[in-house]
Amino acid sequence: MMHLTGYFVWTADPDLFHVWGLTIRWYGLLFALGFLLSQQVLFYIFRTEGHEEQDVETLTIYMVIATILGARLGHVLFYEPARYLAHPIDILKIWEGGLASHGAAIGILLALYVYSSYDIKLGRPGKKIIKRPRSGQSYLWVVDRIVIVVALTGCLIRFGNFMNSEIIGIPTQSTYGVVFARHTLELIQNSSPAVEEVSIHKSDRQIVPSENPDLYQPVEIDIQFAGNGYAESDLRSFLEGHVKNLLSTNSYVTEDLYQPAGQVLNYELKQQGRNYMATIYTNGIPRHPAQLYESLSSLLIFVFLFYLWSRKKAALPEGQLLGLFLIILFGLRFVYEFFKEDQVDWESTLPLNMGQWLSIPLVLIGFWLLFRINRTRRKHKV
Numbered sequence: 001m002m003h004l005t006g007y008f009v010w011t012a013d014p015d016l017f018h019v020w021g022l023t024i025r026w027y028g029l030l031f032a033l034g035f036l037l038s039q040q041v042l043f044y045i046f047r048t049e050g051h052e053e054q055d056v057e058t059l060t061i062y063m064v065i066a067t068i069l070g071a072r073l074g075h076v077l078f079y080e081p082a083r084y085l086a087h088p089i090d091i092l093k094i095w096e097g098g099l100a101s102h103g104a105a106i107g108i109l110l111a112l113y114v115y116s117s118y119d120i121k122l123g124r125p126g127k128k129i130i131k132r133p134r135s136g137q138s139y140l141w142v143v144d145r146i147v148i149v150v151a152l153t154g155c156l157i158r159f160g161n162f163m164n165s166e167i168i169g170i171p172t173q174s175t176y177g178v179v180f181a182r183h184t185l186e187l188i189q190n191s192s193p194a195v196e197e198v199s200i201h202k203s204d205r206q207i208v209p210s211e212n213p214d215l216y217q218p219v220e221i222d223i224q225f226a227g228n229g230y231a232e233s234d235l236r237s238f239l240e241g242h243v244k245n246l247l248s249t250n251s252y253v254t255e256d257l258y259q260p261a262g263q264v265l266n267y268e269l270k271q272q273g274r275n276y277m278a279t280i281y282t283n284g285i286p287r288h289p290a291q292l293y294e295s296l297s298s299l300l301i302f303v304f305l306f307y308l309w310s311r312k313k314a315a316l317p318e319g320q321l322l323g324l325f326l327i328i329l330f331g332l333r334f335v336y337e338f339f340k341e342d343q344v345d346w347e348s349t350l351p352l353n354m355g356q357w358l359s360i361p362l363v364l365i366g367f368w369l370l371f372r373i374n375r376t377r378r379k380h381k382v
Helices: 024-048 055-076 079-085 087-092 101-117 139-163 182-189 232-249 291-317 320-339 346-350 356-382
Strands: 006-010 014-020 023-026 119-121 129-131 179-180 195-202 218-226 267-273 275-284
Touching: 006 014, 006 195, 014 024, 014 055, 023 024, 023 139, 024 055, 055 079, 055 087, 055 101, 079 087, 079 195, 101 139, 101 356, 119 232, 139 291, 182 195, 182 232, 218 232, 218 346, 232 267, 232 275, 291 320
Parallel strands: 006 179
Antiparallel strands: 014 023, 119 129, 195 218, 218 275, 267 275
16 A cells, blocks of 8 residues: 555545445545535635525535536547547546536636526516516626635545546656555456465565566565465466466556566565465556645645735735636646646647646636736725
């Protein structure tokens, strides 16, 4: 699992627990927790500024729907439009993954426009529905408060990505890289009924590869075999055949580990009572923990924006928190994309990847908002 110093091997199970035939995953829990905590923060903000808590409940519904729909459609349109146009029913399969934060941002901004523009009240029986702008809650006023909690939710969602071992970074030679080895562990675990338990961890036994030796770090794969009368010769054939082939050719594994196809598998097989234990010595590929970069950044943005709001509250110029949020969050996102693997293959043909192209207009909108605020201030001083 995780070590406090140096590179570490990450094999956390994305499933938290199973109950009544359902699987509760860390990502789903953190996603929901983000909205629950955000709602509590919004309750405090609305109470402090003299608005009804019932508005927060309505706002939460808008936010949840906008985030999920926006993130899903953003991924469909920005990253894999051809795939989903060919198989439109797959758009509904959100459990298979595929959410885009830029799409969520666009969805939220549109939903908040509807929320602030139409305060829908049901008339008396037989009377028409009344639609009117929300009193004291202009569009920019609402968005300024929402971006505070969006940063908090983003922190938890990105940590959920880390628990899922997804949105991984590019290889790094730094001392804090992460070997994301969960996929390798699962593939070996499910490769044979003879395999009882698998663990992957750091190793003190250095296997120096012939190419780019500074890019890899030693890891060990421990395989505990079941005590069902498996012959040693059969287990060696399994290791030198199936497992070696898995480590050197499977695309999921080769993102985690470096085991050249032409290299002899370096391993030990020992008998422990009725069982056998195999230890494979190979090399891991440490990567930038890009999910943690974004998670920590989002947490700091939440603290910063909440601090600004707590100091000035209603005195804040409308659009200021939104402008700062767009500049800082998506400015950092632009930078972090240099440390992340492309989400889809065709991004490698672009001078900047899709995440960076989508971040640029949002950062520019942020600067425009702050420029407009400063220009308005200068006019009032004159």
